[in-house]
Amino acid sequence: xxxxxxxxxxxxxxxxxxxxxxxxxxxxxxxxxxxxxxxxxxxxxxxxxxxxxxxxxxxxxxxxxxxxxxxxxxxxxxxxxxxxxxxxxxxxxxxxxxxxxxxxxxxxxxxxxxxxxxxxxxxxxxxxxxxxxxxxxxxxxxxxxxxxxxxxxxxxxxxxxxxxxxxxxxxxxxxxxxxxxxxxxxxxxxxxxxxxxxxxxxxxxxxxxxxxxxxxxxxxxxxxxxxxxxxxxxxxxxxxxxxxxxxxxxxxxxxxxxxxxxxxxxxxxxxxxxxxxxxxxxxxxxxxxxxxxxxxxxxxxxxxxxxxxxxxxxxxxxxxxxxxxxxxxxxxxxxxxxxxxxxxxxxxxxxxxxxxxxxxxxxxxxxxxxxxxxxxxxxxxxxxxxxxxxxxxxxxxxxxxx
Amino acid sequence: xxxxxxxxxxxxxxxxxxxxxxxxxxxxxxxxxxxxxxxxxxxxxxxxxxxxxxxxxxxxxxxxxxxxxxxxxxxxxxxxxxxxxxxxxxxxxxxxxxxxxxxxxxxxxxxxxxxxxxxxxxxxxxxxxxxxxxxxxxxxxxxxxxxxxxxxxxxxxxxxxxxxxxxxxxxxxxxxxxxxxxxxxxxxxxxxxxxxxxxxxxxxxxxxxxxxxxxxxxxxxxxxxxxxxxxxxxxxxxxxxxxxxxxxxxxxxxxxxxxxxxxxxxxxxxxxxxxxxxxxxxxxxxxxxxxxxxxxxxxxxxx
Numbered sequence: 235x236x237x238x239x240x241x242x243x244x245x246x247x248x249x250x251x252x253x254x255x256x257x258x259x260x261x262x263x264x265x266x267x268x269x270x271x272x273x274x275x276x277x278x279x280x281x282x283x284x285x286x287x288x289x290x291x292x293x294x295x296x297x298x299x300x301x302x303x304x305x306x307x308x309x310x311x312x313x314x315x316x317x318x319x320x321x322x323x324x325x326x327x328x329x330x331x332x333x334x335x336x337x338x339x340x341x342x343x344x345x346x347x348x349x350x351x352x353x354x355x356x357x358x359x360x361x362x363x364x365x366x367x368x369x370x371x372x373x374x375x376x377x378x379x380x381x382x383x384x385x386x387x388x389x390x391x392x393x394x395x396x397x398x399x400x401x402x403x404x405x406x407x408x409x410x411x412x413x414x415x416x417x418x419x420x421x422x423x424x425x426x427x428x429x430x431x432x433x434x435x436x437x438x439x440x441x442x443x444x445x446x447x448x449x450x451x452x453x454x455x456x457x458x459x460x461x462x463x464x465x466x467x468x469x470x471x472x473x474x475x476x477x478x479x480x481x482x483x484x485x486x487x488x489x490x491x492x493x494x495x496x497x498x499x500x501x502x503x504x505x506x507x508x509x510x511x512x513x514x515x516x517x518x519x520x521x522x523x524x525x526x527x528x529x530x531x532x533x534x535x536x537x538x539x540x541x542x543x544x545x546x547x548x549x550x551x552x553x554x555x556x557x558x559x560x561x562x563x564x565x566x567x568x569x570x571x572x573x574x575x576x577x578x579x580x581x582x583x584x585x586x587x588x589x590x591x592x593x594x595x596x597x598x599x600x601x602x603x604x605x606x607x608x609x610x611x612x613x614x615x616x617x618x619x620x621x622x623x624x625x626x627x628x629x630x631x632x633x634x635x636x
Numbered sequence: 637x638x639x640x641x642x643x644x645x646x647x648x649x650x651x652x653x654x655x656x657x658x659x660x661x662x663x664x665x666x667x668x669x670x671x672x673x674x675x676x677x678x679x680x681x682x683x684x685x686x687x688x689x690x691x692x693x694x695x696x697x698x699x700x701x702x703x704x705x706x707x708x709x710x711x712x713x714x715x716x717x718x719x720x721x722x723x724x725x726x727x728x729x730x731x732x733x734x735x736x737x738x739x740x741x742x743x744x745x746x747x748x749x750x751x752x753x754x755x756x757x758x759x760x761x762x763x764x765x766x767x768x769x770x771x772x773x774x775x776x777x778x779x780x781x782x783x784x785x786x787x788x789x790x791x792x793x794x795x796x797x798x799x800x801x802x803x804x805x806x807x808x809x810x811x812x813x814x815x816x817x818x819x820x821x822x823x824x825x826x827x828x829x830x831x832x833x834x835x836x837x838x839x840x841x842x843x844x845x846x847x848x849x850x851x852x853x854x855x856x857x858x859x860x861x862x863x864x865x866x867x868x869x870x871x872x873x874x875x876x877x878x879x880x881x882x883x884x885x886x887x888x889x890x891x892x893x894x895x896x897x898x899x900x901x902x903x904x905x906x907x908x909x910x911x912x913x914x915x916x917x918x919x920x921x922x923x924x925x926x927x928x929x930x931x932x933x934x935x936x937x938x939x
Contacts, residue, residue: 252720252724253724255717255720256717256720256721256724257759259685259688259689259713259717260681260684260685260688260755260756260759260760261759263688263689263692264688264692265691265692265694265695266695360739366739413919413922413923416923416926417922417926420665420669420671420877420881421877421881421922421926421927421928423671424873424874424877424918424922425918425919425922427870427874428874428915428918428919429915429919431870431911431912431915432912432915432916435908435909435911435912436912438908439908439909560870564746567743568743568746568747571739571740571742571743572743575739600758601754601758603750603753603754604750604751604754604755604758606747606750607747607748607749607750607751607752607753607754608747608751609747610743610744610746610747610750610751611728611729611744611747611748611751614729614733614736614740614741614743614744614747615729615732615733615744618733618736618737618740619736619737619740620740
């Protein structure tokens with residue numbers, strides 16, 4: 235009975251009692267009478283899990299299996315290989331994926347790539363410029379509705395509409411960004427959240443333009459014109475309707491985003507954004523035009539959101555306000571933070587995790603979102619800086635203590 | 637004119653609900669600079685525990701004999717339940733992240749919110765649950781206006797709780813410790829205040845107020861739903877920011893303003909756009925007063 239053991243036991247007992255008090259009223263008090271079995275089951279399961287975690291962490295500390303060291307060694311050996319080899323192998327895997335995967339895998343992959351694009355766009359605002367944006371999905375909505383309206387009313391082709399979607403989203407970004415430039419920190423969060431909600435409500439209620447909650451139907455998929463040698467100089471029209479062709483389209487968009495964001499990060503503008511993130515006052519003092527650059531961050535972030543939105547509308551061939559709720563913004567933000575703010579591989583991993591996790595939990599059925607929420611908390615507890623944190627993030631002195 | 641005054645009564649009732657929720661946001665923000673996304677779920681949990689307790693008491697016939705005692709008991713128990721829940725959530729999801737960046741805590745809060753909402757759905761079902769409607773029967777006519785008893789209960793309880801909170805924060809030792817911790821945690825520790833205890837208590841008080849608001853909303857509208865915490869949560873957060881986040885009086889004022897805007901937009905303009913107007917007012921106020929109505933100038937913290 236060491237004191238450490240005593241304190242752990244005490245904590246477990248207190249936690250069990252506490253959990254029982256929380257679970258029992260919700261499961262056990264029924265108009266027919268009181269019931270204890272279900273609450274006891276849940277609390278018992280939680281207690282077993284907690285004991286297993288405590289035991290595992292104690293054992294892990296005592297017995298060093300050397301797994302960690304072996305992994306590090308293998309990783310360092312692998313990373314010694316030339317970068318071009320990695321890139322070629324990765325590209326080949328990405329290109330071959332839809333051919334080898336079943337339909338279900340293709341759909342999940344398309345979803346992941348859409349969120350990679352969104353995550354990287356939001357990364358410009360949150361990760362680089364350090365402006366907390368809780369309404370990012372509004373730009374996704376602007377892009378989707380722009381293409382939907384252009385396609386349905388003017389029969390405009392996807393490729394012509396794409397730059398327009400990006401432009402409208404950028405304008406929306408400036409429109410939302412402008413009034414928020416004077417605000418800092420969390421005031422920004424609620425204002426962007428408010429703008430996101432305003433957009434959704436307007437889409438939901440402006441029946442004449444957007445069809446309200448019913449959405450817009452009959453959006454055209456993107457088309458490619460390929461030379462058809464058999465009828466002379468004619469061209470054959472190929473609609474990108476199958477999941478495979480959509481996969482390649484969104485892969486191209488996502489790769490373009492990755493390259494663009496990477497170049498932006500390394501550019502003067504990217505450095506200026508990072509300076510604003512680290513200390514706005516100091517950045518302004520060093521001659522960074524904080525006003526223009528913050529606005530630019532909103533606009534650039536919005537562009538990628540708009541492009542992803544246009545793709546989404548073309549893929550679903552249907553848009554409705556239900557796709558642009560706050561929870562979507564929260565999901566994209568979670569990808570950025572979970573992956574590691576400002577780090578491109580991190581965000582790709584974050585998107586993969588957050589889309590793939592609920593898919594993997596499908597067997598839990600009703601418990602899927604419950605497990606998802608708990609997993610989010612645990613991932614933050616174990617890796618607060620994200621899965622693959624960016625290297626170039628400073629720490630302010632006033633955050634270090636307290 | 638009568639219509640106007642009647643709407644004003646409705647608006648004050650609704651504003652009281654928002655204010656009670658907003659207080660929790662503002663107190664937690666004031667002390668650890670966290671937007672507690674799980675706060676809306678405390679509100680929902682309070683509403684559900686209220687319906688669970690009242691339905692049980694109703695089935696056993698206590699409601700007929702002692703209706704007011706039952707209601708008071710439901711309030712006390714639901715508020716303590718929410719306080720316990722909030723302290724547990726704080727201990728598990730926020731305390732280990734005290735030193736991490738603000739965004740990681742925000743995400744942890746978001747995960748907790750999803751977890752609690754789904755937990756509520758799994759234990760209580762996806763359908764609306766109705767409150768036993770014994771308090772809704774009568775209306776009081778006073779100088780040509782109709783107050784339902786429910787409105788009186790709602791406004792009275794909200795006012796009572798808010799006055800109580802104000803006294804607690806500004807007149808007691810605990811309140812002094814809370815204010816000290818929110819001003820400077822390190823200095824507060826130096827004068828013998830335990831910040832962890834104070835943070836825990838702050839969460840408990842905020843959640844208890846949200847839980848009370850949950851019961852009031854359940855009684856007033858007649859039913860609760862597992863996802864009821866989400867929209868009022870966002871609006872109450874807007875109210876807290878509108879009043880100046882971190883300021884207790886500001887949260888009350890902000891809640892009232894959001895409630896008034898919502899009811900009057902619905903009454904005079906269009907009920908479809910009532911939420912749009914609340915957010916437009918919020919953005920307009922923040923544009924001209926970037927720290928809210930009663931907020932102090934926060935130093936430039938980054939996300």
